Amino acid sequence: MKIIQFRYDSDNLGYLIHDGEEAVAIDPGDPGFVLDYIREAGLRLKEIRNTHSHSDHTSGNRTLADKTGAPVVDSTGADHFYIGEEMIEVIPTPGHTRDSVCFKGEGWVITGDTLFIANVGNCLPGLAGTFRESLDRLLQLPDETVIYPGHDYTERSLRRAREIEPDNPDIKRFTDSYNPPPIVSTIGDEKRINPYLRTDEPAVIAYLRENGKDVERSLGRFQSFLE
């Protein structure tokens, strides 16, 4: 299975997943790129799907559907779909929106606006606990699972992570070896560098305390980061 990442607008990331014959487009905000790619590679576009319903992710759906005849398929409530023989799992990850999902194949996961490199998406009011559970669901994937995010905020996210944990050697190591494209991370690296996933670390707790945030409960710490 191949995962083709493409950038559109200023920092959005869309994906084309294919097995050499059949392809599924995820958040195809640049339909022109997808059309060129499938034509040159001789692929059949089976479906168009979205990680969530925000318009910057769905804006290319209509054009791509009109030009290819591929249906736009709602992934909420589904638990998997196929590309050729390979099953792609749909993981419900509400929090950023109620309809947010992630798509997981063999060794990789497309995370939309749920999980970014060294960062997470913003969260709907009142859904911090739900969002945290969604992120925990992703953290149960094997450490070597490759993460394909929905936006490239990486530079400023890494800068902020370094401000929060200046003595965390893994942030420097990640930054030094980070070599896009593609814009990717892994579950293991995110556990080591992403401050939003590290709210039980003494250094992160100290940072929040210095900034006058609620540090009593783990969820409170997570929540105070999102505010």
Ligand SMILES: [Fe+2]
């Ligand atoms: Fe979004």
